[in-house]
Amino acid sequence: MEVQETRVQTDRVLTIPNILSMARLVGVPLFLWLILQEHDGWALLVLALSGVSDYLDGKLARRWNQISSLGRLLDPAADRLYILSTLFGLTWREILPLWMTAALIAREAMLLVMVWILRRHGYPPPQVNFLGKAATFNLMYAFPLLLLSDGEGWLPSLAAIFGWAFAGWGTTLYWWAGILYVVQVRRLVKADATAD
DSSP: OOOEEEEEEEEOOOHHHHHHHHHHHHHHHHHHHHHTTTTTHHHHHHHHHHHHHHHHHHHHHHHHTTTEHHHHHHHHHHHHHHHHHHHHHHHHTTOOHHHHHHHHHHHHHHHHHHHHHHHTOOOOOOOOHHHHHHHHHHHHHHHHHHTTTTSSHHHHHHHHHHHHHHHHHHHHHHHHHHHHHHHHHHHHHHHHHHOO
């Protein structure tokens, strides 16, 4: 007999996964301040802790059946805020070119429009898919490496090579995932219009 794993969604707020996600959100302004003050070692530590908590909150939510509506909002919100704060900080310090920052922010703006359209039709925001997670993963590796590349010597040179590789893949996957969200929203809205 095959045992199927059940995923129970709860409306509980104070769960360990949600607390980890909230802690990640609290770390965003600290992380941005550290980047702007050029305390790169501390900024990298905060980013690393954020990555660990990002991994743990999802894993624990699934293992302990603590998947919640709040968690589904907090997790991608924390990811996006870290990406936006890193973009701002690295662009301010002239580590990232303005065109890359504009491309990533334009994608975020496009998704905000899609979420607004979904809400108008009574749908929740789209769930994060594997491609979106892969894009975020690449960008979360790219940014610390690009931060490390701000210097002289073999280590910053090596960090720049890998950082730009991850940034290129991350940006491409980020847009690809965004386009798939647009297609998904279009199908939902079209099906909604046909049903009426």
